[in-house]
Structures are given as C-alpha cells and as structure tokens.
Amino acid sequence: MNFLHFFSRNKIDESVKEAREKTGSILLDVRTPEEYRSGHIPGSRNIPLQDLEQADTVLKDKDAPLYLYCQSGARSSMAAALLRSMGFTQVSDMGGISGWHGEIERGGKES
Incomplete structure (x- = not known):
C-alpha cells in the first residue's frame, strides 16, 4: 500500500461514516451498473456518470447531502x-471504492 492510498482510504471511510450519521444523505455510486453489482458500499444508490444529467428525476432534493464515489476517484x-452545475448544493466527492x-x-440494481 502506498502513502497516497492510505489517505484516500481514510477519506472514504470517514466520509461514509459522516454520510451515515447525517439525516437525508445519499451515498451515490457513479460507476457502471456492472461495476455496482460486482461490489458496492452497502446503502449506496447507483446512478452511472453517463446518466447523471437525468439525476434530478431521481434525486428530487437539490439540498440533500450527496456523497459520491467511483472506482478510483476520477469519475x-x-x-x-456536474451535479454542482445542475444546482445540487451539498456534493462531496469521497474518491474511489478502491480505498474503502x-x-x-454484491448484487442490486441501479437507481
């Protein structure tokens, strides 16, 4: 494990804990449905990056705390x-599940 990986793991671990303690928060996995089914953080919802432009049809409250993750942190x-540009006000990028x-x-379906 390299030095940066250690800090990214702590970031996502702490962010998930924070999300679970905050009323109305949403853990959002932006990977593909296949990646989501292969393993995701329990309680998370899946809206793939390529479908996020329609997120406001699923995520009705633009002031809800959103906690995002993907595989490595890029997506x-x-x-x-993108969500901030769409008017979502509380968006936190947790990075990659690789640090979780x-x-x-396993299993499940996208939102």
Missing part, C-alpha cells in the same frame, strides 16, 4: 462538478 470528481476498508455488498 466521482467529474460527477461532483468496510463491507462490500
């Missing part, structure tokens, strides 16, 4: 910028 960064140290859930 979640792009997704965060907790339980992984």
Whole structure:
C-alpha cells in the first residue's frame, strides 16, 4: 500500500461514516451498473456518470447531502462538478471504492 492510498482510504471511510450519521444523505455510486453489482458500499444508490444529467428525476432534493464515489476517484470528481452545475448544493466527492476498508455488498440494481 502506498502513502497516497492510505489517505484516500481514510477519506472514504470517514466520509461514509459522516454520510451515515447525517439525516437525508445519499451515498451515490457513479460507476457502471456492472461495476455496482460486482461490489458496492452497502446503502449506496447507483446512478452511472453517463446518466447523471437525468439525476434530478431521481434525486428530487437539490439540498440533500450527496456523497459520491467511483472506482478510483476520477469519475466521482467529474460527477461532483456536474451535479454542482445542475444546482445540487451539498456534493462531496469521497474518491474511489478502491480505498474503502468496510463491507462490500454484491448484487442490486441501479437507481
């Protein structure tokens, strides 16, 4: 494990804990449906990056705290910028699930 990986793991671990403690927050996985089914953070919803332009049809409250992740952090960064430009006010980019140290859930479907 390299030095930067250690800090990204702590970031996503702490961010998931924060999200679970904050009322109305949404954990959002922006990977593909296939990636989501292969393993995701329990309680997360899947809206792939390529479908985020329609996110406001699923995510009705633009002031809800959103916590985003992908595989490595690249797509979640792009997704965060897009959601902010769409008027979502509380968007947190947690980075990549590759740094997640907790339980992984398999299966499920996208939102």
